[in-house]
Amino acid sequence: MDAVLLSYGHVQTADVIAADMQAILDAVRLQSPTVPVAVILQNPDPTASADQQQATVAAIAAWAQAQSLATIDVYAGFPQNQAERDALVELDGSPNEQGSQLFARIVADALPLA
Secondary structure (H helix, E strand, O other): OOOEEEOOOOOOOOHHHHHHHHHHHHHHHHHOOOOEEEEOOOOOOOOHHHHHHHHHHHHHHHHHHHOOEEEEEEHHHHOOOHHHHHHOOOOOOOOHHHHHHHHEEEEEEEEOOO
């Protein structure tokens, strides 16, 4: 294993996400104790669930920091204006085509060249 990127879906909430991510990290560390791990802070949600997603991203960021894990902040790479965010995501929080391109660019820019 060269590296692991931890990601999560938009259905997990801030109150349970850290425990879920810890279980995944523990499983990774059993397989490869020294593999570099980075956590992707997911893109913003549409207006209807924006506050919940913001809380989840904050919980993940705090968990990653406590674990001394690097983060790739896709959330911060999206526009700050909610209407502009809404134009980049589906109702379920998944990025649409333009949002996916932005997401991929943010992640690619954060990764070192091999």
